[in-house]
Amino acid sequence: MDTALHFPLTGWIGSFFTGLSVGAIENLIVVIAAVKILISFAWMITIALQPTMGVAWHRFLAFFNIFFKRHADGRTSLGELQPITVDGKPLDFENVDELDEDAALGVGKVEDFTWKGLLDFTTCTECGRCQSQCPAWNTDKPLSPKLLVMTLRDHAHAKAPWLLASEEVRAGGIEAADGFRDETKAAVATEQLVGETGxxxxxxxQAYNPHGPDAVIDEDVLWSCTTCGACVEQCPVDIEHVDAIVDMRRYKNLIESAFPAELNGLFKNLEKNSNPWGLAPRLRMDWAKDLPFEVKQVGQDVEDLDEVDYLFWVGCAGAYEDRAKKTTRAVAELLDTAGVSFAVLGDGEACTGDSARRAGNEFLFQMLAQQNVETLNEVGATKIVVTCAHCFNTIKNEYPQLGGQYEVLHHTQLLNRLVREKRLTPVARPGESAQTGAASTGAKVTYHDPCYLGRHNQVYAPPRELLQILPGVEYAEMERSKEKSFCCGAGGARMWMEEKLGTRINTNRTEEALATGADRIAIGCPFCKVMLSDGLNAAIQDGKATDEVEVVDVAQMLLAAVRRGGGGGETTEVETPEPQPDPEPAPVA
Known part of the structure; x- marks a missing residue:
């Protein structure tokens, strides 16, 4: 058989070995293998002597970085944030006054990172998958997770000789340290890890400079992050970008008091009234007015939660924000229709602290979280249903750090279970008539994955199943969905900050949703509802969409379909009023 016919590009190489004996070929194989081994050893010695060779080290360190990932079950390092550590131990906030004055709260210098953080930086393969999925980078902002990690790595390598030097050498000052390269002196002389780079x-x-002289990373990089987790999800070696960003935010917040001015109002409102809007706690039950059934409150209508099936955690948005109130009412009506008993905390609820923690204000988060955990434990909460993806993640994943262990369900998970059990029965697609209002399922619907429900907690199927079982509805998936879903732009406390750089993230996502041809954009989070409603309003003003398109929660569409059939079969005798249209989104500034 002529090998040249089967391997036209490499077959000619075989002609060099024609006529050789079997023994000669075996000896040749040994020689070639020995040469390869020697080359490999030479390469290994070279990078061992030059640890700053960057990407080469991932071949040795990737295994260890993956092995030491946060979750032993192998899932990505998303969900809960890690608490502040001092000397390698979680900070005890009850004894915070006993801390040394020099104790670092967060990361202000590269040496403040944990050993896992430094391992992350050195393990980077520079593949760019994190950057390609980052919503900030894709909307012309300076944040690139790849460049962030590479810059921190290079800065750490440049500063390492100084950190490892003897006390005598370091006492002599930077100028007197003749044995150090210029890169080392520049890295040591840099005053800030995060600051204005100009x-x-x-x-x-230009926002990244491992050798300073003003700052290593520009503050715009730090505050552009939405903590959506796309970078962590895509990283092949499990680098924890979000943890590094939040740790640097903590230092800017707690030590330097340097954070975007918009966050001042958020922090003050959370401290004073335990909600981001600063509204009075007595208004938390306004969403339940005029409902045709009683909404029980713990401490007034029920003594403890043993008397009901679930605690319904309404959340700040669900209690105060007009668009989110529609979702809260829809979920309450569906639970009542299905015969599921529930109670709420009313003015006993406080913000979960999600935005405060991701903005770097760990003290404020701890205050709110400890207050909520004490309340939940006091009333005997075991099963909690929530409508906000951020509340879902915080109570489910972060409250266990403070002694709060609960079974937490997102409302789409519980409603999907009730439909499967035939306790809720959706029927033919309701039309846009006075009977059902505008919150119908629509002829064609697409679904936007909230980052803190999807990527952070792997809840993808329940909301889609609810939409796909609605009769007469065509479901259209966006190109970027599930693990690769694009952020709405509200996470990481960005909900409370104006988007001044590049283009708007919510506009980018809304245009993708409109490209599917859907007349309903379904969501499962009040933050997403606000952001995509604003994006839709901008698209309508620009003539890219019509008034017939709406952003509605999955629960609203399910309620419209269930009402069309008169309820959930034999499980209810309550005749509920018809849903009302969502208010028009506020115009974009």
């Missing part, structure tokens, strides 16, 4: 927004690479 970069040009047209040249985002």
């Amino acid at each position: 970069y040009d927004i047209r040249h985002p690479l």
Whole structure:
């Protein structure tokens, strides 16, 4: 058989070995293998002597970085944030006054990172998958998870000789340290890890400078992050980008009091009234007015939660924000229709602290979280249903750090279970008539994955199943969905900050949803509802969409379909009023 016919590009190489004996070929194989081994050893010695060779080290460190990932079950390092550590131990906030004055709260210098953080930086393969999925980078902002990690790695390598030097050498000062390279001296002389670099927004690479002299990373990089987790999800070696960003935010917040001005109002409102809007706690039950059934409150209508099936955690948005109130009412009506008993905390609820923690204000988060955990434990909460993806993640994953262990369900999970059990029965698609209002299922619907429900907690199927079982409805999936879903732009406390750089993340996502041809954009989080409603309003003003398109929660569409059939079969005798249209989204500034 002529090998040249089967391997036209490499077959000619075989002609060099024609006529050789079997023994000669075996000896040749040994020689070639020995040469390869020697080359490999030479390469290994080279990078061992030059640890700053960057990407080469991932071949040795990737295994260890993956092995030491946060979750032993192998899932990505998302969900809960890690608490502040001092000397390698979680900070005890009850004894915070006993801390040394020099104790670092968060990360202000590269040496403040944990050993896992430093291992992350050195393990980077520079593949760019994190950058390609980052919503900030894709909307012309300076944040690139890849460049962030590479810059921190290079800065750590440049500063390492100084940190490892003897006390005598370091006492002599930077100028007297003759044995150090210029890169080391520059890295040591840099005053801030995060600060103003004077970069040009047209040249985002200037926002990263491992050798200073003013700052290593520009503050715009730090505050552009939505903590959506796309970078962590895509990383092949499990680098924890979000943890590094939040740790640097903590230092800016708690030590330097340097954070975006918009967050001042958020922090003050959370401290004073335990909600981001600063509204009075007595208004938390306004959403339940005029409902045709009683909404029980713990402490007034029921003594403890043993008397009901679930605690319904309404959340700040669900209690105060007009668009989110529609979702709260819809979930309450569906639970009542299905015969599921529930109670709420009313003015006993406080913000879960999600935005405070991800903005770097760990003290404020601890205050709110400890207050909520004490309340939940006091009333005997065991099963909790929530409508906000951020509340869902915080209570489910972060409250256990403070002694709060609960079974937490997102409302789409519980409603999907009730439909499967035939306790709720959706029927033919309701039309847009006075009987059902505008919150119908629509002829064609697409679904936006909330980051803190999807990527952070792997809840993808329940909301889609609810939409796909609605008779007469065509479901259309967006190109970026599930693990690769694009953020709405509200996470990481970005909900409370104006988007001044690049283009708007919510506009980008809304245009993708409109491209599916759907006349209903379904969501499962009040933050997403606000952001996509604003994006839709901008698209309508620009003539890219019509008034017939709406952003509605999955629960609203399910309620419209259930009402069309008169309820959930034999499980209810209550005749509920018809749903009302969502208010028009507020115009974009």
